[in-house]
Amino acid sequence: MTSPDRILRCKDVMALTGLSRSTLYAMMSEGKFPPSVKLSKRAxxxxxxxxxxxxxAR
Incomplete structure (x- = not known):
């Protein structure tokens, strides 16, 4: 299990959930996946x- 205050990047989230990048963002737009946190201008x-x-919860 990961530390609760750790920030996961997209590749880490994809590996942990088994979802693809496009599925992650589609689920985010539908409200079915937690929103991302902006780290910088492009991250x-x-x-x-x-x-x-x-x-x-799944």
Whole structure:
């Protein structure tokens, strides 16, 4: 399990969930996956605790 305050990048989230990049973003736009956190102008990430909670709820 990951640390709750860790930020996961897209590749980490894809490996953890088994979802593709396009599926992640499609699910985000439908409200079925937690939104990303903007890290910089061109980088986003997801809070590990939120992704883990989403996985546990599935």
């Amino acid at each position: 986003v990430g997801w809070r590990a605790a939120v992704v883990q909670a989403w996985l546990d």
